[in-house]
Amino acid sequence: MTDKVQYGLDNMKHHANSKLVPPGSDGFTFGRHVFTRPGVSQSLINHEAVHVAQYAQNGIPKFLAVYLCDFLKNLVKYRNFDKAYRNIRYEKEAYDIT
Numbered sequence: 001m002t003d004k005v006q007y008g009l010d011n012m013k014h015h016a017n018s019k020l021v022p023p024g025s026d027g028f029t030f031g032r033h034v035f036t037r038p039g040v041s042q043s044l045i046n047h048e049a050v051h052v053a054q055y056a057q058n059g060i061p062k063f064l065a066v067y068l069c070d071f072l073k074n075l076v077k078y079r080n081f082d083k084a085y086r087n088i089r090y091e092k093e094a095y096d097i098t
């Protein structure tokens with residue numbers, strides 16, 4: 001397990017069965033808080049743990065600004081929602097690690 005996954009797992013506050021998870025998604029992370037649907041895989045939790053580490057490394061404002069800018073730039077570039085999301089630098093790192 002990488003340091004980022006371990007750091008995230010050690011520091012995350014996991015809100016399982018959260019009603020805040022939007023339709024079409026299994027979970028999301030804000031700061032050290034991870035919100036998931038019931039019964040999600042350990043692989044998804046590890047993915048979200050990487051985001052906890054990224055938030056800690058960059059701070060919430062920078063993480064959100066970079067995330068949104070990358071997504072919008074990728075949307076213009078690829079004109080495809082899923083490709084735009086998958087190519088956000090923080091998502092690429094999280095998918096590469098987990």
Ligand SMILES: [Zn+2]
Binds near residue numbers: 047048051090091094
């Ligand atoms: Zn992600």
